[in-house]
Amino acid sequence: MSKTATGNFFEDFALEQVSVHAAPRTVTAGDQALYTALFGSRFAVQSADPFAEMIGYPKSPVDDLLVFHIVFGKTVPDISLHAVANLGYAECRFLNPVYPGDTLFAESQVIGLKENSSGKTGTVYVRTHGTNQHGETVVTYVRWVMVRKRDETLKTGHDTVPTLITHVDPEALGGACPPISTEAWSNALSGSPHRFDAYVVGERIDHADGMTVEDAEHQLATRLYQNTARVHFNAQQEAKGRFGRRLIYGGHVISLARALSFNGLANAFHVAAINGGRHVAPLFAGGTVYAWSEVLEKAHVPGRSDVGALRLMTRATRDLPCDAFPQNEATPEQPGVVLELDYWVLLPV
């Protein structure tokens, strides 16, 4: 029997099947430094231990999205090695903070399977749990991907689509955020006078800056997460593929958009949940990413007077500045939106 793992095709998945993913990962200050170098993130809580300590954390937590990407990366060899498209995320919640030195484990359960009418592919829905060395869940999310079938003539009959909530309820937010002192919070050091109360529903914010992505950068990032998806790394194979070149991991765009959003949302220190995310168009090296956000909703977090939650729709674009708040989707040829991310952030009140 071949020792080479070949990944799962659509017919290899079964409903309720659980996969324990390989290669747990201790997250260190080294990972956080690389993350900063890759995205330039500046949120004070994650950047400086004394700032975090001042407001009530034991020390700076690891960036939420770095946690997400590492957990996600572990699922790739089992779930999406034969994915044609990463269709969406939902019900993502950050439940416990992660600190340098903590170790991340991941497992996923298949919660839906639906064969496509073409018979060539099917959609796999998994709920993934990322846990720490104490067995506590630090992040959980649902993701669905279109996966190739090995044998297109085989009918699986799978037709189960899970019911997913459109957005996380505010009362489910904040598990990864200890009680914080809003008095100790320094707007000067965090970089903005605008706290929770300053934002209004419907407000649009241009994050202004653009960031051009190089192949070396997204490859370093994606390997840092131990994500093995081939489309990101193999220029020879991808030259013959759909886009003629390496495709950048969608999570790279999410992290760029989040880092760019500092300009306008400097006090949105914690991503508490991701309601939904769509990679509406691909990004390739050489592309310049911009972003803008709209405030969809404001919510008090039940039981907490220290933080409030903003539900944001952040759109990231390729090669299109966002001062006009563009909504047109990019194509491989035309600039436009490449990411739509609907998520909750916490701000001090």
Add this chain to the structure above:
Amino acid sequence: MSKTATGNFFEDFALEQVSVHAAPRTVTAGDQALYTALFGSRFAVQSADPFAEMIGYPKSPVDDLLVFHIVFGKTVPDISLHAVANLGYAECRFLNPVYPGDTLFAESQVIGLKENSSGKTGTVYVRTHGTNQHGETVVTYVRWVMVRKRDETLKTGHDTVPTLITHVDPEALGGACPPISTEAWSNALSGSPHRFDAYVVGERIDHADGMTVEDAEHQLATRLYQNTARVHFNAQQEAKGRFGRRLIYGGHVISLARALSFNGLANAFHVAAINGGRHVAPLFAGGTVYAWSEVLEKAHVPGRSDVGALRLMTRATRDLPCDAFPQNEATPEQPGVVLELDYWVLLPV
């Protein structure tokens, strides 16, 4: 009111105005590893804890220039987002060592403002202090930049140019260097038999090697410092700009020159002060950086018999080997000098 920070134009500055810069930063072993990967620095004191401990440090300090770049990076959103040119540095002194785990804070005071005769720009002079979590100043420097005006028709009348010293006095050197044991210092491990006494004023040293810079490299470095200057990151915007491409952060050249200077100055373990620095020409990705140094002055540090100070003029070139000690300035088209850096280094006696 827009939440997007747009940065300060010349008329937004006032004399003696103080800015507390956002995003304090805990410096870790991860940052130091990235710095090594970016520049290949080999100075033994910063490279190996046991070497540092042997001579009297509690452990390896963070590279002086990494400290400088992080502090500098914090000032960009407040001081130089609308800079046309970074004109110079002066009076830079390193006053306390920084160790992994320390946190850097930055604030700047405007010490000079001079409107240019064109009416389109003005020169802003700031004195910046980088402090640690104990409130001790670790680095201080003066920098001046030419900043655009928002409204070219408005006359500010500003005509204040601060008096700056031409070079730091030797008695002001060494605050960041604990007393060291010159007996414990191993020339074999440091990489050179040449200590303070071996150098003579007027001596010229070719640092021999050349280092080609990639876009991914300078972007990683500049984001590591959380420096947000747009010219370094946005290829789309810069394609329409002055140079037609991204401009490399000047500090990248300084760090390359310092790392290259190991060959010839391996025992110059500490940058104690920067008397002045000029980026005489731009550097772009694809350029190869070389460097050579001239010993301008030798000085005993008052009260210290363990270290002596060399005042160096290090010139870095683009695409021009330095065996002939070139002084011609590069242009965007022609190879030549891109950096002139006048600074003090300490060596064991």
Add this chain to the structure above:
Amino acid sequence: MSKTATGNFFEDFALEQVSVHAAPRTVTAGDQALYTALFGSRFAVQSADPFAEMIGYPKSPVDDLLVFHIVFGKTVPDISLHAVANLGYAECRFLNPVYPGDTLFAESQVIGLKENSSGKTGTVYVRTHGTNQHGETVVTYVRWVMVRKRDETLKTGHDTVPTLITHVDPEALGGACPPISTEAWSNALSGSPHRFDAYVVGERIDHADGMTVEDAEHQLATRLYQNTARVHFNAQQEAKGRFGRRLIYGGHVISLARALSFNGLANAFHVAAINGGRHVAPLFAGGTVYAWSEVLEKAHVPGRSDVGALRLMTRATRDLPCDAFPQNEATPEQPGVVLELDYWVLLPV
């Protein structure tokens, strides 16, 4: 006398001469994070402290090849600055584990010198020891390089070739691996059900994935090791050189092949020895690296019932997938094998 170190030419070496190499290096979690980002390595022992602790390590050790590269890097300024070719390695053994916080020192002894008949070059054989801060050897290896002569008219008469063993004896393996608990070893977390017993001599394994290398990536890696070999960094000089472009450090290929080998050898957690290695063809940026392995030999490690040793021949290719187990050597123009590595790995029984 010039302060610039110019490196040793063939006639500068003497038999039995010992060089203490400069710049000891403390290895940190930052280095390990960068190593992960550069190669995407996923072996659980090195990836997660709890996994390592569960089986008997005090914590995750530093990747074996990162240790090798750092020690190797230190030897370059003394041994191979004027190397024409890196001819081979032999008798490499990992004798003690290295943990983050440990410091690596290196010294080499000349064990062979043979002038080539052309009179232009000679082969230098050195045995290098990498030691930690306690003076324990962590890695030792023999390496031979063809080095240019400064004066081609001078006859050195050197004709000493050391006798080297073809492969390390199994009883010499395992010094860097503490006793491990095979019961505590989780195949689910390590990523494979295939332990020592599952492999058979003669078995061939395609590691399936391909990884395209960028100039920024190999430069970051090679500087991380403080390796100063000019051919890797100076595009301007190399444009006029043998290959017309920067040559990638051969060790980069070794690390890529090792990381790729996870797919098929996920439980081969420790490189215990390198019997021999040949860089049969150069690699340049833009090349895509694949790898496959053949099991040459299986051995019990005397005195140990926890681990068994596989002797592998891993071949890495440039631009050639390995499903057909190719053995043809690449040329600068044609795809094919670039590396042949004969080494011992340990697996849990």
